Amino acid sequence: MSSYDVALIKEQGVTFAVVSVKDHILHNTHESNKAVEAFSYEFGCPAVIMGARNHKLYGRRDLVNFLSRISISRLPWKRWNRAA
Numbered sequence: 001m002s003s004y005d006v007a008l009i010k011e012q013g014v015t016f017a018v019v020s021v022k023d024h025i026l027h028n029t030h031e032s033n034k035a036v037e038a039f040s041y042e043f044g045c046p047a048v049i050m051g052a053r054n055h056k057l058y059g060r061r062d063l064v065n066f067l068s069r070i071s072i073s074r075l076p077w078k079r080w081n082r083a084a
Contacts, residue, residue, distance in 0.1 A: 004021070
């Protein structure tokens with residue numbers, strides 16, 4: 001079973017997920033795109049991935065721009081478990 005820290009956010013009528021992933025995923029565009037697509041499908045809304053340690057963001061530009069202006073500690077983080 002895999003587990004992730006996830007924040008589901010609704011801002012200005014847009015619901016989206018922010019998912020904390022291992023930093024190395026963000027070093028490979030193909031892996032980053034696969035992760036964003038998989039999490040978007042899983043949560044039924046757009047997803048942005050964020051490096052667990054470096055906090056680098058990847059996903060839709062408008063969502064990344066919004067998130068870059070706020071502290072990640074203010075996000076409503078929860079642990080999400082999913083079957084492997």
